[in-house]
Amino acid sequence: MYHLVFSADENYIKYTSVLITSIVLNTDKSKKIQDFSKNSNVKNEKYFFHILSNFISDKTREKLLNLQNDLNIIFPCEIIIHIKNDEDFKNFPISGAAHSLKLPYYRLKLSSIFNENIEKCLYLDSDMLCICDIREVFAIDLKGRVVGVVGDPGSKKSKIKFKENNKKKTFYFDENYFNSGFLLINLEEYKKYDIEQKCEELASKCYYIKAADQDLLNATIETKLRYKLDFAYNFNIITLFYTICKDERKNRLNYTRAEFNEALKNPKILHYGEKPWKFLKSYFDYKGNNINDYWWNMANKTPVFGEELFREKQDIKDYLLYAGLGYEVLRSVQKVNFFKIYHLVKSTKKDLFYMDQASKINDDIFGLCCMLGESILHARKHKKDFFGVYLKALKMIHNFKKYHY
Structure with a gap:
């Protein structure tokens, strides 16, 4: 049996369904x-997809059941819904991905949905x-560690x-900071080290936290209790924009350029920062393909x-404004045209024109x-x-030219 966990509210379920479909369709029967693994003791090869949510309507539940039935024909699987309550996370601060709902914190209480075996x-x-x-x-053999993780591509500052005890304290992250979008959890060790309780205790004391559950997990799971996995297992697509590796600058992606290049050539799980349901086009991969097309190709195969x-796809246009405005910024920086950047920040009059230019x-x-x-x-x-935009653009363009793969 293989147990996989996702967190999704009512509106996000349809995107989760694409991920679930991709897992089933990429299973080599x-x-x-x-x-x-020759040492594996798994006998019942079946997927159990656990969805943590705050609410799922009867209509969506019916859709999930139909999705399960269609995918079960391809490979044995079952979708299980677990409804949690934001009140159970009242001690957790509003932060980052948890800016409005406490849903991102739900993953911290995984052990409560699984039995001991x-x-x-x-x-x-x-x-x-x-x-x-x-x-x-x-x-993957976690070698007794609590969790298998993949390094986060952002700065570790x-x-x-x-x-x-009435004293202000600061916990600083280091180069071992990981991304909580992928967590291969050894449940026995997770419970043994009381990770859930430690996260809740720290959360109740925080007065500044930026990345919600991700920061809490990084602060409570010691580096020695983590098993670092290849970047390919959580290939964050922002790295297709540019990537600064650990052998190029401190406190950046905790993989060498050679290790990153291996993941770049053969990613195993793509992690979309620029969501395909908002961006029909963003970055291009090692093979020259639009990275968002992979998601839409799977969406086309997703039952129910x-x-x-695909109905919603017809209305996706906002990304054209991002690109069109950005192109004007690029041209303005190259020409050191401060007035144009000022105009882009202050006025929306030509936005439709910029969209057309994209x-x-x-x-x-x-x-x-x-x-x-x-x-x-x-x-x-x-x-x-506007001058802050100019300085930020200068940095982006410099890093893109230097570190783009």
Whole structure:
């Protein structure tokens, strides 16, 4: 038995369904778990997909049952719903992904949904896509560690601030900081080290925390209790924009350039920062393919929910504004045109024109333009100064030129 866990609210279920479908369709039925690990004691090869949520309507439950029945024909599987309550997480701060709902924290109480005889589970964020046989993940020997993790590509200069015994304290993260979108959990060790309770205790003391559950897990699971896995198992697509590796600068992606390049050539699980249901186009992979097309190709094969997704696809246009604005920023930086950047931040009059221009942007800089455009939209929303946008754009363009694969 293979136990996989996702967290999704009512609106996110349709995206989770694509991930679930990708797991089933990429399972090689000609193989058994012993083909991945001779030491495996798994006998019942069946997927149990556990969905943690705050609410799922009867209509969506029926859709999930139909999805299960269709996929079960391909490979044995079952979808199980677990409803949690935000009140159970009242001691957890509003932060990062948990800016409005406490749903991201639900994964911290995994052990409560499993009985004692289940040894291992895999948590995956719903904005992922599996392109390998997931059983190879379950075949990984964690060597007694609490969790198998993949390093996070962002800067490791973040921290948690909390109060203990009326004293302010700070916990600083280091190069071993991992991304909580992928967690291969040794449930016995997870319970043994009381990770859930430690997370709740720390959360109740925090007065500054940026990345919600991810920060809490990084602060409570010691480095020696983690088993570091290849970046391919949580290939964050932002690294297709540019990647700074540990042999190039401290406190960045905790993999060498050679290790990253191996993952780049053969990613196993894609993690979408720029969501395919918002961006029809963003970055291009090692083979020159639009990374978002992989997700939409799987959505096309997804039972029950696929038709709904493709109806919504017709209305996805906002990413064109990101790209169009970003292209103007790129041209303005190259010409040191401060007035144009000021105009982009302050005025929306030409936004439709910029959207139309997005179709003319070359694929090799499309992702860069999307990110530059995001800086304009962020500045508009938060009433930021245009010169800050210029400096940020300079840094982005420099890093793109130097570290883009």
